[in-house]
Amino acid sequence: MKNTSHYGVLIMNLGTPDAPKTPDVRRYLREFLSDARVVDLNPLIWKPILNLVILALRPPKVAKIYQQVWMEEGSPLLVFSQRLRDKLQAELSEKTGHNVPVALAMTYGNPSVESAAQKLRDQGVKNILVLPMYPQFSATTTAAAYDRLMRALKNCPHWPSLQLLHDYADHPMYIKALANSVRAQWDKQGERRHLVLSYHGIPKRYVTNGDPYARRCETTSRLVAEELELGDHEWTHVYQSRFGREEWLKPYADVTLRALPSMGVKKINVISPAFSIDCIETLEEVTLELGDEFKHNGGVAFDYIPALNDSADQIALYVDLIEQNTKQWK
Ligand SMILES: C=CC1=C(C)c2cc3[nH]c(cc4nc(cc5[nH]c(cc1n2)c(C)c5CCC(=O)O)C(CCC(=O)O)=C4C)c(C)c3C=C
Ligand SMILES: [Fe+2]
Numbered sequence: 001m002k003n004t005s006h007y008g009v010l011i012m013n014l015g016t017p018d019a020p021k022t023p024d025v026r027r028y029l030r031e032f033l034s035d036a037r038v039v040d041l042n043p044l045i046w047k048p049i050l051n052l053v054i055l056a057l058r059p060p061k062v063a064k065i066y067q068q069v070w071m072e073e074g075s076p077l078l079v080f081s082q083r084l085r086d087k088l089q090a091e092l093s094e095k096t097g098h099n100v101p102v103a104l105a106m107t108y109g110n111p112s113v114e115s116a117a118q119k120l121r122d123q124g125v126k127n128i129l130v131l132p133m134y135p136q137f138s139a140t141t142t143a144a145a146y147d148r149l150m151r152a153l154k155n156c157p158h159w160p161s162l163q164l165l166h167d168y169a170d171h172p173m174y175i176k177a178l179a180n181s182v183r184a185q186w187d188k189q190g191e192r193r194h195l196v197l198s199y200h201g202i203p204k205r206y207v208t209n210g211d212p213y214a215r216r217c218e219t220t221s222r223l224v225a226e227e228l229e230l231g232d233h234e235w236t237h238v239y240q241s242r243f244g245r246e247e248w249l250k251p252y253a254d255v256t257l258r259a260l261p262s263m264g265v266k267k268i269n270v271i272s273p274a275f276s277i278d279c280i281e282t283l284e285e286v287t288l289e290l291g292d293e294f295k296h297n298g299g300v301a302f303d304y305i306p307a308l309n310d311s312a313d314q315i316a317l318y319v320d321l322i323e324q325n326t327k328q329w330k
C-alpha cells in the first residue's frame with residue numbers, strides 16, 4: 001500500500017443546485033447572489049430586489065434550463081468536476097508513488113468546503129494546495145472561493161499550512177490544451193472556422209475598480225490565437241452571461257454573434273476558456289441560445305468546443321500546477 005503524501009489538494013468550483021427543481025435553484029441562487037463579492041450593491045437596496053423580485057421570478061425559469069442539461073448522475077458542473085477529481089487523484093498517485101488526497105468543494109452549496117476539509121484531515125493531510133478551477137482570476141470567483149475557505153476554517157484549532165493558487169490564464173499547458181481542442185474540432189468538421197472566444201462577463205465597474213479578470217481573459221485569447229497562428233480577422237473575443245441592468249464587460253456575445261454574419265462570418269466555432277468545466281452557461285447559454293441567435297441572423301454553421309473537463313490535457317495541466325506549487329512540502 002502507498003504512503004499518504006505530505007500534502008493534499010483542494011479543488012474548488014462555483015457550485016450548482018442539488019436538483020433541477022425550483023426550490024433547489026432558489027436555495028442556490030440565494031446563497032450565490034447574497035455574496036457581496038458577486039453582487040456588491042448596498043445590501044439595503046440589493047436584499048429587497050433579490051428576495052422580492054429575483055428569487056421570485058428567476059428560479060422556475062432557471063430550473064427548466066437545468067432540466068435540459070441535467071445528467072443521470074447530477075448537474076454537469078458537479079459530475080465533470082468529480083470525474084476530474086478522481087482522475088487527478090489517480091494520476092498524482094501514479095506519478096508520485098504516494099497517495100495524494102484530492103478533495104472537491106464548491107463555494108456555494110455541495111460538496112461543502114467543511115466536508116472537503118474534513119476528508120483531507122481524515123487522511124492526515126496537514127498541508128493543502130487550494131486550486132480554484134478558474135483559469136482567469138476574478139474577485140467574484142477566485143477570491144470568493146478563498147473567502148469561503150477562510151469561513152470554513154474560522155474556528156478550526158489546527159490550521160493546515162495553505163498555498164493558494166492565483167490563476168493559470170497564461171500557463172503554456174493551458175494554452176496548448178485549448179489550442180488542441182480547437183484543432184481536434186477543426187479535424188472533426190474538416191475545416192478551419194472563425195474562432196469566437198466567449199468568457200463569462202462581470203460588471204465593467206468591477207474591472208474599473210481593479211479586478212484583473214478582463215486583462216487575464218485578453219491574455220488567454222491572445223496566446224491561444226498565437227498558438228493557432230490566427231490572423232486578426234480569424235478570431236473574436238466576447239463576454240456572455242450578462243445579469244442585471246448595469247454595463248458589463250464588452251463586447252457582448254449576443255450582440256456580436258448577431259452581427260458576425262452580416263460581416264461575412266457565417267461559420268464559427270465557439271470556445272469558452274473561462275469555464276474549466278462545462279455547465280449550464282456553456283451547455284445551454286452558449287450552445288443553444290447563442291447558437292440560435294447566430295443562425296437566426298444569417299449564420300450557417302455553429303459548433304461549440306467543449307470545456308477541457310476531465311480530458312487528458314486538463315489532467316496533465318492540473319498535475320503540473322500541483323507539482324509546481326507543492327515543492328515547499330517535499
Ligand atoms: C450576478 C453576477 C454574476 C457574476 C459577477 C458572475 C461571475 C462569474 N460566474 C462564473 C461562472 C459560473 N457562473 C454560473 C452561473 C451563474 N452566474 C450568475 C451570475 C454571476 N456570475 C448566475 C445568476 C448564474 C446561475 C444561472 C442563472 O441564473 O443564470 C456557472 C454555472 C453554474 C451551474 O450550475 O452550471 C458558472 C460556472 C465566472 C467564471 C464568473 C466570473 C469570472
Ligand atoms: Fe456566473
Ligand SMILES: [Fe+2]
Pocket residue numbers: 241242281285
Ligand atoms: Fe447564464
